[in-house]
Amino acid sequence: MNETADAAENLSEDLVGPVIRAGDLADAVIDAVAEDNPHSEVTVVDRGDYVRIHTERECRLTKTSLEKHLGRDFDLALLEAEMPAFKGRMRSKWDEMVWFYSN
Numbered sequence: 001m002n003e004t005a006d007a008a009e010n011l012s013e014d015l016v017g018p019v020i021r022a023g024d025l026a027d028a029v030i031d032a033v034a035e036d037n038p039h040s041e042v043t044v045v046d047r048g049d050y051v052r053i054h055t056e057r058e059c060r061l062t063k064t065s066l067e068k069h070l071g072r073d074f075d076l077a078l079l080e081a082e083m084p085a086f087k088g089r090m091r092s093k094w095d096e097m098v099w100f101y102s103n
Helices: 006-010 024-036 063-070 076-082
Strands: 015-021 043-046 050-056 058-062 085-087 089-093 096-100
Touching (some): 024 058, 024 063, 058 063, 076 096
Antiparallel strands (some): 015 050, 015 085
16 A cells, blocks of 8 residues: 555546545545455555545445455445545446446
């Protein structure tokens, strides 16, 4: 996992994923994204009150892995309330969110 505060200005156009308010949920999302995208490098940019979580071209987050890392049940639809922004396009289902690159 690549973590750097200076990387935000240099993020590749192909990187996609959520921007989450900092805290326990963001930490769980980081771990879940790493688990759900095993063949992608996860880039995390910590901005203090929020974190940018990105992978290249597609970033997948499943309800199963998020609940595992959060340690409790979680309605994935509620993630949007903690996600003030995201990079790329997004599609969601009750059990999965996917951010993807589309030109």
